[in-house]
Amino acid sequence: MRLPARFRNQLPLRCGACHWRTLISALSLTLLSAALAAFADEGAGSGGVASPRLAAIQSRGRLICGTNGQLPGFSVLEPDGRYEGLDVDLCRALAAVVLGDAAKLELRPVSTNDRFASLASGEVDVLSRNTTLSLTRDAPGGNAISFAPITYYDAGGVMAPRREGVRSLAGLAGRTVCVVSGSTNEAVMADRMRLLGLAYTPLRFQNADQTFSAYQSGRCSAVTSDRAGLAARRSLFPDPQAHELLPETLSKEPMAMATQQADPVWSDAVRWIVYAVMQAEEWGITRANVATRLKEARANPDAAELRRFFGVEGDLGRQLGLPDDFTYRAVAAVGNYGEIIDRNVGLRSSLRLERGLNQLWSRGGLIVAPPFR
Amino acid sequence: MADTINALSNETIPWWRNRRVIPLLVQAVVALVVLIMIAFLLGNLVRNLTAAGLLLSWRWLNQPAGFDISETVLPFNAGLPYWRALLAGLVNTIRAVLVGLVGATVLGTLAGMASFSRNGLLRGIARVYVELIRNIPLLLQLVFWYFVVFLSLPNGTAAIQLPGLVLAKSGLYLAGFADGLRWVGPQLVNDVWQAPLRLSVEFGALLTGLIVYSGAFIAEVVRGGVAAVPKGQWEAAASLGISWITTLRTIVLPQALRVIVPGLNTQYISLAKNSSLAVAVGYTDLYSVAETTLNQTGRAVEVYLLLLSAYLVLDLFISVLMNGVNHLVQIKER
Numbered sequence: 001m002r003l004p005a006r007f008r009n010q011l012p013l014r015c016g017a018c019h020w021r022t023l024i025s026a027l028s029l030t031l032l033s034a035a036l037a038a039f040a041d042e043g044a045g046s047g048g049v050a051s052p053r054l055a056a057i058q059s060r061g062r063l064i065c066g067t068n069g070q071l072p073g074f075s076v077l078e079p080d081g082r083y084e085g086l087d088v089d090l091c092r093a094l095a096a097v098v099l100g101d102a103a104k105l106e107l108r109p110v111s112t113n114d115r116f117a118s119l120a121s122g123e124v125d126v127l128s129r130n131t132t133l134s135l136t137r138d139a140p141g142g143n144a145i146s147f148a149p150i151t152y153y154d155a156g157g158v159m160a161p162r163r164e165g166v167r168s169l170a171g172l173a174g175r176t177v178c179v180v181s182g183s184t185n186e187a188v189m190a191d192r193m194r195l196l197g198l199a200y201t202p203l204r205f206q207n208a209d210q211t212f213s214a215y216q217s218g219r220c221s222a223v224t225s226d227r228a229g230l231a232a233r234r235s236l237f238p239d240p241q242a243h244e245l246l247p248e249t250l251s252k253e254p255m256a257m258a259t260q261q262a263d264p265v266w267s268d269a270v271r272w273i274v275y276a277v278m279q280a281e282e283w284g285i286t287r288a289n290v291a292t293r294l295k296e297a298r299a300n301p302d303a304a305e306l307r308r309f310f311g312v313e314g315d316l317g318r319q320l321g322l323p324d325d326f327t328y329r330a331v332a333a334v335g336n337y338g339e340i341i342d343r344n345v346g347l348r349s350s351l352r353l354e355r356g357l358n359q360l361w362s363r364g365g366l367i368v369a370p371p372f373r
Numbered sequence: 374m375a376d377t378i379n380a381l382s383n384e385t386i387p388w389w390r391n392r393r394v395i396p397l398l399v400q401a402v403v404a405l406v407v408l409i410m411i412a413f414l415l416g417n418l419v420r421n422l423t424a425a426g427l428l429l430s431w432r433w434l435n436q437p438a439g440f441d442i443s444e445t446v447l448p449f450n451a452g453l454p455y456w457r458a459l460l461a462g463l464v465n466t467i468r469a470v471l472v473g474l475v476g477a478t479v480l481g482t483l484a485g486m487a488s489f490s491r492n493g494l495l496r497g498i499a500r501v502y503v504e505l506i507r508n509i510p511l512l513l514q515l516v517f518w519y520f521v522v523f524l525s526l527p528n529g530t531a532a533i534q535l536p537g538l539v540l541a542k543s544g545l546y547l548a549g550f551a552d553g554l555r556w557v558g559p560q561l562v563n564d565v566w567q568a569p570l571r572l573s574v575e576f577g578a579l580l581t582g583l584i585v586y587s588g589a590f591i592a593e594v595v596r597g598g599v600a601a602v603p604k605g606q607w608e609a610a611a612s613l614g615i616s617w618i619t620t621l622r623t624i625v626l627p628q629a630l631r632v633i634v635p636g637l638n639t640q641y642i643s644l645a646k647n648s649s650l651a652v653a654v655g656y657t658d659l660y661s662v663a664e665t666t667l668n669q670t671g672r673a674v675e676v677y678l679l680l681l682s683a684y685l686v687l688d689l690f691i692s693v694l695m696n697g698v699n700h701l702v703q704i705k706e707r
Contacts, residue, residue: 113664117673136671143671174565176443176543181652181661182668190441190451201443203575204661206652214655217524219542219574 051265051321054098057125062104065091066124069109070208072232073345073353074130074152083107086344087128089334090151090257090274094126096333097273097326111207113182116143119260126270127258130154130229132184137258146267148257149274151337152345153357153366156188156250157227159234161243164221169196169248175221176201178211185224188251208233222246226253232351269320276327279309279369280336282360287335294328309372316372327372337367422674429678433670434459440665442657444573455666462662463683469579469658470645470687476584477644478637481591486621488596499592506589512650514586519578519654526574529564545572575656579648587644594640598633599625630702638695642688649684659683 057063067075067087075085092102110118110129116137119127133150136142158177160166166175169192179186181204193200203220205211212233215223223230227245234240257274259267280286283306285293297306307313311324318324334340341358342348359365388394422428438458442449445461446468487499506514524542527533532541537548539559546559549569559568602625610620651658660680667676 113668116668116671120673136669174563178655182665186665187439187669190439193441194451200441202441203443203655204657204665205655206661206664210653210655213520214524217520217542218528219524219655 051263051269053122053125053260053263053266054269054321057098061099062106063091063095063098063126064106064108064124065094066110066115066118066127066129067091067107068129068208069107071130071229072236073228073349073351074232075107075128084344086152086340087130087257089340089344090277091126091128093273093277093330093334094270097322097329098269100323100329102333112180113206116145119145119258122260125259125266130226130255131258132226132253133256134184140261144261145258146261146264148259148267148270149278149369150254150256150366151274152228152255154226154228154253154255156185156224156253157230158189158222158224158246158248158250159215159230159243160222160246161218163242166222166246168246169193170198172200172222173198174200176203176219178203178205178215178220178223180205180208180211180225183225184251184253185226189224192248192250224250226255228345228351228353231353232345235350235352265321269322272320273322273326273330275369275372276309276330277334277340278337278360278367279372280327280331281338281367282362282369283309285331285336286339287331287333290328290331305372429675430672431675433672433675436670438666439669442662444576444657455670458662458666459659459679462657462659465657466648466651466659466683467687469576469583469648469651469656472580473583473587473644473648474641476580477587477591477640480584480588481640482595484588484592485595485599488592489599491617503589503592506585507593511582511586511647512653515578515582515650515654518582518585519575522581523574523578529566530561532566534559539566539568541566542574544574545577546570547572573656575651575654578654579651579656579658582650582654583644583647586647587640590640590643591637594633594636595629597636598629598631601632602628627702631704634695634699634702638692638699641691641695645687645691646684 065088067083069075069077069083071085071087073085075083075087078084088107091105091107095105096102108118108124110124110127115127115129115131118124120143127145130152131137132154133147137145138147158169158172160172164175166172172193177189177200179189179202186202186204189202203214205214208225208229211223211225214220216237225233227249230245234243237243257270259270261267280290283293293306294310294312297303297310297312301307304313308316309327311317311327315324317326320326323329335343338360341355345351345353346355347353355365357366359367361368389398419428434456435454437452438455439451440458441451442458442461442465444465446464447457447461449457449461484499484502487495488503490496490499526540526542528542532539537558539546543566546566546568547570548556548558551557551569557569559566561567599621606624606628607620610624615624648658649660652661652664663676663680667673670676
C-alpha cells in the first residue's frame, strides 16, 4: 500500500518497519551477549596442569597477599611503613619464587570476617593471615579453602589484668570477656564456658585493635585470643607486667597460609615453597650461606639430595609449575624457617616466644617437611 | 481524493501494522527479552555457584551457632541454632533503631525549633550543633562516644551513683522490680554491679551516636519545614496576640508537617541503616551476628542475602509507616 506523500505524516506510525528493526537489533544483541557469556564459561572451565592463578600473578607482575596488619610478630606495620612478621615473610618468599623479586608484593590488610570472601573472590592470591586450620574452613562444603603446611602452632588462651584477681577460667564467671567476632577463639570460649557451666558476657569487636583498646580501657575483665597474639599485644602495652595469661589452654590453633581450592596447582606451589624453607632449616641452609651451598651442590655430583633440592638436577620445580631453583629463591629472599621464626616471634624478636612446638621434628617439635624427591 | 481516503479507511489493516496491536506486541517482546535475560543470569549464577561449591543451601540455619551473644531480648545461648542467633541480632537492631528514632526525633525537633527561636543564644547553640555534627562522619562519632566518652567512665565503687541509677564503665544500671514485685536498686556484688535493668555502654554509645547524628539532620528538616510556612502566618498570629509557642504548636507546625514528614522518612531510613555501624562499638546487632555466622559457616551468599533482605524489609516498613503519617498530615480537601 503506497500512500500519497502528504498522507504519510498524518499517520501516527511514520515508519512501520522501525519497530521491527529495533526488535531485531535488541534480540540479536541479547543472543550475542548470551553466546559470549556461554563462550566465556567454556573458556574458564577448561582444566589442565596450568594454574590460572599463577598465570594471573605473573601477568600482573605482583603477588597480592591478604594479611592481618595488626598482629605484632605475624604482620604489623613498622614505623618505617613496611609490613614485617612471619606471615609477611612467607608472602615475600612466594613473591621471590613466582616473580623473582620479594618486593613485587602487595600486602592487603583484610579483616577477620572479610578474609575468606576476599580469597574466594580472588581479590587476594593467598591468605597469610594467622588463620587457624579447621575442618569447616578446609571442607569443600564449608569455606572450600586449601591450606598450606602449618607454619605456626599456637593455642587459644585468655589474658587478664593481675589486679582483677582472675587466676583461672572459673574466675571469669559473671564477667565480661572481649573477643574478636568471627574468630575461632570466640567459638572456643563459648564452648568451654558452656562445658564449665559458667555464665559470662562476651563483648564482640570487629578487629583486634578495637578489642584490645576496649580491654586496655578496662571495659572487660579478660580478653581471649591466641597465646602468641596475646603475648604480642601485651608487649605493646605500657605496663606488660600488669597482665597475665591464664594457665588454661583453650584450644589448638594451628596457623597456615590459605589458597582457593579451585586452583590445586597454585595451592601445591604454595605448599612446597613453605616446605622448602622448612627443609632448608633442617639442612642448615641459611640466607647467608645459600649461595655457597648452591655452588657446593653444583660442584659435587654426589650430593644428589641437595642437587635435587636446588634444582641442579631433576625437575622438582617444573613439576609444580615453578622455576627449578624455587627453593633457592625462597631461602635467598627470607632465609629458612628457623630464621623467619627467630626474627619475628622468637627470642630475637620483641615477642620473645620460645619455639616450643614450632621446632623441627628432629629437635622435638612438629615442623616437618616431606622428602624433596 | 475522497475515494482515496475512503479506500484507506475501508481497507482492513493487517495485524502487524495495527496501531493497537504493535505497542502490545513490542511490550510483550521486551518483557520476554527481560525475562530471558533474568533467567539466563540466574541460571548462570546457580551454575557458577554450583561449580564453586557454593550453591545456595539453608540447612546451616538449623545448626547450633556455637557463639554467645550478650544483651539479648530473646533468651539465647551457644547451643541454639543460627537462625535464633540472627533473630536475636535482628531484635537487637530493631531495639536500637526504635529507641534511636524516638530520641533523634525529640532532639531534632527541639534543635530545629531552637534554630528560629527569638533567643539568640539558643539559635546559636542549635546552629553550632547542626553544623558540627552533620559534618563529621558517623563512624568517627560512634568511636568517639564509645572509646573516649563511655569507656572513660569510672568502674566499681567509683561509678556515678544516683538514687536508683548507676552509671559505670560496664553499663547503665537502673532500679526496677525483680523477683516478686520487689523494688530493687543497683547493688555492687563481688565488684560487679547488678540491677534489674541494665543497658551496656556499647548500646549507650551506639544510641548516643545515632541520636546526636540523626538529630542534626532532623533539626534541618524541621527548620526547613517551618521556614516553608509563609511569614504572614506568624504575623497574623502575632497580631492576634497569640504567644510564640502557641503559634508554633497550633498554627505553624501543622502546616510545616506536610513538608517535614517526607524529609523525616529519609532520615529515619538512614538511621535504620546507620545502626549497622554498631559493629564498631561492640554492640551485637544483626550485622555483627551475620558476620560471625558468615565466618563460621562460610555461607557468604546466603548470609548476605538474609542481611540485605532484613535491612530492606526494615526500611520498607519504616517507609510504609511514614507514608501513613504523611497521609494523615496532608491537607484534607473537602
